[in-house]
Amino acid sequence: MNLKELYQEIILDHGKNPRNLRKTDNFNKDAKGHNPLCGDKVHVYLKLDENKKVEDISFEGEGCAISMASASIMTDLVKGKDEKDVKEIVSDFLQMIKEKDEIQTNLLKEDEKTKLMCLSGVKQFPMRVKCATLSWHTLTSAIDRSQNEINTENMDL
Amino acid sequence: MNLKELYQEIILDHGKNPRNLRKTDNFNKDAKGHNPLCGDKVHVYLKLDENKKVEDISFEGEGCAISMASASIMTDLVKGKDEKDVKEIVSDFLQMIKEKDEIQTNLLKEDEKTKLMCLSGVKQFPMRVKCATLSWHTLTSAIDRSQNEINTENMDL
């Protein structure tokens, strides 16, 4: 295993200074994600315009360098994209983390792909994969669910 | 271990032809005993006269040769004895089965002691000790409890 590959400069930078760590005004989609084992939490806010394009995306949360960097890079990359394209990017990223060796989608530029590939170091750290994917799964559920469903806190009492 | 010591002639005889295997008419004390692990059951009936002497004692039940023989021998030996003496005999028998080498009480004649000692073979068969002692414990609870309490079946429904 290789700590240097996990904690690359760009990860440490995004981890310490996450981009889009705030709450979007007038968001119209959002979802919360938890990692019950370690307590990591993330809340993703989306504002889609009438053409279903991501006008703004942001997140709030607390977590390790990997999860913060992942959310930070994710929000940077999907901004301005179509909802459909966002879904393709998410699924491509998740595949890369799970099995594939690279990012394949044409929706991202080369330097964007390089940025994403910085997260591939977690593959050697199976317990940390969830840290890298939490915000991405949360983005998916934000897109898939309607506003109402998400605000229903599923608290058992 | 020694099967011959366990299944002595006298045990086999009492096991096959248990004495006092019936229900005493007009009994005034009784108790039921169970061995939940193996399903052995015994019901001991006592008729004490006004001087607390055992006028009649009998039992109903089903069980292995050891438990039937033990109940049979027990009922034979305590008939005609005082309640107080019965208790002494029971406790002496239980001690013999558990730790002592012989029957010590003076309340029994030599041939009666010999009969009881035939049951000492179970000492080498720890799982069978309960078979030998079940009816004796049941006799104790028959003596200790009042008629009313015993007829209250402690069924959980």
Next chain:
Amino acid sequence: MNIDNIKKEFPIFNNKVQNNDLVYLDSANSSQKPQLVVDRIYDFYTKEFSNVGRSVHYLAVAATNLYENTRVLVQQYINAKDKNEIVFTKGATEAINLVANTFGQKFLSKGDEILLTELEHHSNYVPWHYLRQSKGVNIRFAEINENGDVTIESIEKNITKKTKIIAITHLSNVTGAILPIKEIIDLAHSKNIPVLIDGCQGAPHLKLDMQELDCDFYAISCHKMYGPTGLGILYAKKKWLEELPPYQGGGGMIREVKKEGITYGDLPNKFEAGTMATAQVIAFGESIKFLNKIGIKNIEKHEKNLTMYGEEVLRKNNSVKLIGNPKNKGSVLSFTLDGVHAHDIATILDEDGVAIRAGHHCCQILHDKLGLSATARASLGVYNVKEDLDKLNESLKKCIKIFNG
């Protein structure tokens, strides 16, 4: 692995028991363990030990993978649709309690009926009995026929509009009857009634296919399946695990915990509260591999032959009365012996190294019905051979001699 030579995989048979070769005929109670399973426990504790799921260090990650790997092995072995339909419990008893408790909480109310059979083990009766007290439900017992069998007709007769769940054994641990569970499940489902199968005696001996069987719940006892003690499995359809409330509460089964309330984790974590039986689960993976190597079809055939041989031998002995004569019979031979009580039989057999069980085998309802307070039971496993049954018969003759002269 050749089943005719399988005894050598079980180290216990290398040792003398009281100067005798062990003739182990108590597998329905608990099976012996193959060397591989014991070695796995040993290696795990001495080289790889860590708790699972909770820490991110190397040993914890490795242990978690091993643990989850057994879940997949079990899923494949019983052909469940999803690995998250496999819940580890402390035993089959806990598995049944889990269902009775949570199903009862959510779906049962006064006057509802639960349908069991007269063959049920106490573990598949007492948990339902609790619901009589807490919910006021009623329990019906489908009757056995003269062969110690429960037929589909007997089940059908006892289904009413109020029947909310059917809980039945796959294979009776006394009469050996293999119930027509597929037919029973189909019938029940046609009336929208879920079915729990107590698979304690089915799982070690019969081919299992949850998707084909389509049962709602299936309970397994790992120690009867060449696995470690202290472990059981509940198979449950995903929809049930999602709908049922959690059973025990504790670490590992939560999503978020606040002073005011709690949300629960995903399947199967929701039902695996607290530190689980890590070493046992990991070792049970070897039990499954062992069964796979022999092949369940070979096991079925081997045990069928032995059972038939055993019946033949015992039938020739006029003092022996076999209990039950079901249409489909598993490898359980229960019997009584004229003039000799079951406990006396067990003690005398034990002197020859022949280990059987005597008593009601946790089936008092059945024994009451049969009018017997106790029976003797010889039950078989993969390691048994014909000679074991010959020795059983020899020792039974000795009992007769002692008792009847």
Next chain:
Amino acid sequence: MNIDNIKKEFPIFNNKVQNNDLVYLDSANSSQKPQLVVDRIYDFYTKEFSNVGRSVHYLAVAATNLYENTRVLVQQYINAKDKNEIVFTKGATEAINLVANTFGQKFLSKGDEILLTELEHHSNYVPWHYLRQSKGVNIRFAEINENGDVTIESIEKNITKKTKIIAITHLSNVTGAILPIKEIIDLAHSKNIPVLIDGCQGAPHLKLDMQELDCDFYAISCHKMYGPTGLGILYAKKKWLEELPPYQGGGGMIREVKKEGITYGDLPNKFEAGTMATAQVIAFGESIKFLNKIGIKNIEKHEKNLTMYGEEVLRKNNSVKLIGNPKNKGSVLSFTLDGVHAHDIATILDEDGVAIRAGHHCCQILHDKLGLSATARASLGVYNVKEDLDKLNESLKKCIKIFNG
């Protein structure tokens, strides 16, 4: 046995973990196992295996005696009055669920209060939470002070006329606070309130005396006490075990079973339904003997010294912030590191073979209170030495280097 040289009794330390010597600082999660304990499991399965309590053959009798012998060893170790006050469970989590469920059934109703503390592990909260839903009871949490301690005053303040039971940890698995449980029990009893102690972290490290302590219930997790996984213990005063209804239903816990009703067995069988974790119970006897050989007083001293040394080392590191500064502290060192999240610490330490835990350690209420989503935790066992803490500190410096340059 000399405690300074005890590592050699634990085979795991003979192996390299990813080319490193293992520095195991995760004992509060689960402890490593001494050779003797693993050997006992091995020998039992390979030479002596049988189920307990049910059969009368030789192996069954021997196994039953071994099993019951551990009960006596535990009784003596914790100085319980009666061996039947020792109930074996699948874990401490089950032990607490058993009490919450049965006590709740019998004694709690709407509006009653249960008093916990903010230090509780989810295993000592979720089972009580269930009673909010089923019974409408309320839960109060005695607050911690700025040292991460719960004082007797904080408990007293939260006792009301409606308090029906107090359930508190002996030793916090996060702040290490050792609660004044004797005082709390005395106070509670003066108001006729029973007390359950979650002894998961107390039992492996502190001298226990149930008769002196006089608590009503004490829950133990055997895998944290140098014993096998899948085993826990509930100590309960006899009067409670007699009064409480049974928990799980199944084989072995009954007296008589009829179609109409069921009577339950004597203590402790009433609470040990189904086939128990036989091998684990028998092997746990060796864990107790192991602890007896070292002597709990020596363990307390050894761990106290190590804890003080660890605190000293970590305090010198300016980036480290220790969590909690309780009056009496057990061998748990939780901390945060400036600018480095707990999970990143754990991963980096793991590269050096240093195994710690990161997260909320099943104590979300406490972490919420502390305003932290996760902490790092180094926890000690008998086998740790000062060098382990030095290595911890070295690796922490590496974290700082990676993150803060």
